[in-house]
Amino acid sequence: MTYLQPTEDQRLAVESFRKFLEAEIRPFARKYIDRFIPKEDMLQITPALAEFGLPGAAVPAEHGGLGLGMVTQAMLLEELMTVSVDLGLFMMINTGTARFIATMAPDHLREKYLPGLLAGTTFGSFAISEPDVGSNVAEIKTRAVRDGDHFVISGEKTWITGGHYSDFIICTTRTGEKELSHFLIDREEHGYETRNIDKIALNSQSTAQIFISDARVPESNIIGGLGTGLKNTVKEFESARPHVGLLSVGLMRAALEESIAYAKERKQFGKVIAAHQLIAAKIAEMATMVDASKLMCYRALSLIDAGVRCDLESSMAKWFATEAAVKVCRDAVQLHGGNGLTKEFNVERLAREAIVIPVPDGTTDIQKLIIARGLTGISAFN
Ligand SMILES: Cc1cc2nc3c(=O)[nH]c(=O)nc-3n(C[C@H](O)[C@H](O)[C@H](O)COP(=O)(O)OP(=O)(O)OC[C@H]3O[C@@H](n4cnc5c(N)ncnc54)[C@H](O)[C@@H]3O)c2cc1C
Incomplete structure (x- = not known):
């Protein structure tokens, strides 16, 4: 498996990306800790990220x-996520929309949106969740009503990553009693409004409500075919979940790094705290959680690259890594003592960010229900 032994090309790509992140992105992210990055400022860094392959690294070469x-x-995403989970999450969504459009959209949408996405100048979001629809995607209420060769779409979406920045959304929409479809809705052309949501953490990037009111969207803006919305959403979750797990790996890596540095510096009882056995054990546990989480995420991604369906492995990676990060980042705060609770140190922010990540793309409970259903053949959802 390639993730255990990176190729020379992968090693070089990660190394040069790391240098760029330290020089350009870390100072940028630091400037915006707990502060919203306006779109014009976001646009100052995304074209440079695009040159390193985010969001285009996994888009097939025939599509640019x-x-x-x-x-x-x-x-590459993991390195970005370790420097800034806000930027990592935002770019992760853009890698998803770029790949979704490249592999599933009709030619005219691919030609219109993909060049901007790949250049880091156009942003898209996935709009699935609604005020009354979270874990149960099948109950989506946003409705598309046919009007000739157009559909008129109305509804409200919520928790949409990158929503405030988005030039378009890929909107999971009800097109029939038991049928969902994906529409590309363009902010300028078809119209929708956004409002940012303030959260416990991850406020540098946008998590937004989206209001769609009688948007007239041509049938040709359906992605993946009429009625394929549920199937393709589930498929998208398969690849999104190990990426969400990697957001937590990024947080854990940062927490571990801060903890090791602090443990080697802080003295109590006449020696550095790293020399106390319980602190040493904590560091060993943290490092092992990072490694186990990483392996699970990359296993799922390797299976996807190999064309093997891996919903179970993907759900396992998501719940394990995201819950591991809640513990690891909390342990990092504990290891820092009182200092860990202050804004002077990064670990309090990492702990707040870690709490957020088990929720998106299906909560920990939902991942466990998916895994158990896969193993027993019995659904425990209802
Ligand atoms: C930072 C962030 C980014 C997000 N980004 C996006 C995005 O880009 N696009 C998008 O569409 N959505 C996004 N979401 C929404 C996210 O996917 C949902 O919040 C998530 O699926 C949970 O839905 P909910 O919040 O409505 O919780 P609910 O579904 O209301 O669940 C509430 C609680 O009940 C539990 N629960 C629900 N059903 C069951 C059951 N059958 N058995 C046992 N327990 C159950 C859940 O585990 C949870 O603990 C994002 C959310 C966050 C926090």
Whole structure:
């Protein structure tokens, strides 16, 4: 498996990306800790990220991407996520929309949106969740009513990552009693409004409500075919979940790094706290959680690259890594003592961010229900 032994190309790509992140992105992210990045400022960094392959690394070469696959793309995302989980999440969504459009959209949408996405100048979001629809995607209420060769779409979406920045949304919409479809809705052309949501953390990027009111969208803006919305949403979750797990790997890596540095510096009882056995054990546990989480995420991504369906492995990676990060980041706060609770140190923010990540793309409970259903053949959802 390639994630255990990176190729020389992967190693070089990650190394040069790391240098760029330290020089350009870390100072940028630091400027916006707990502060919203306006779109014009976001646009100052995204074209440079695009040159390194985010969001185009896994887009097939025939569609203008680098064609490097999910694992290589994830290696780049993981580095970004370790520097800034806000930027990592935002770029992760853009890698998803770019790939979704490249592999499933009709030619005219691909030609219109993909060049801007790949250049880091156009942003898209996935709009699935609604005020009354979270874990149960099948109950989506946003409705598309046919009017000739157009559909008129109305509804409200919520928690949409990148929503405030988005030039378009890929909107999961009800087109029949038991039928969902994906529409590309363009902010300028068809119209929708957004409002940002303030949260416990991850406020540098946008999590937004989206209001769609009688948007007239041509039938040709359906992605993946009429009635394929549920199937393709589930498929998208398969690849999104190990990426969400990697957001937590990024947080854990940062927490571990801060903890090791602090443990080697802080003295109590006449020696550095790293020399106390319980602190040493904590550091060992943290490092092992990072490693186990990483392996699970990259296993799922390797299977996807190999064309093997892996919903179970993907759900396992998501719940394990995201819950591991809640513990690891909390342990990092504990290891820092009182200092860990202050804004002077990064770990309090990492702990707040870690709490957020088990929720998107299906909560921990939902991942466990998916895994158990896969193993027993019995659904425990209802
Ligand atoms: C930071 C962030 C980013 C997000 N980004 C996006 C995005 O880009 N696009 C998008 O569409 N959505 C996005 N979401 C929404 C996210 O996917 C949902 O919040 C998530 O699926 C949970 O839905 P909910 O919040 O409505 O919780 P609910 O579904 O109301 O669940 C509430 C609680 O009940 C539990 N529960 C629900 N059903 C069951 C059951 N059958 N058995 C046992 N327990 C159950 C859940 O585990 C949870 O603990 C994002 C959310 C966050 C926090």
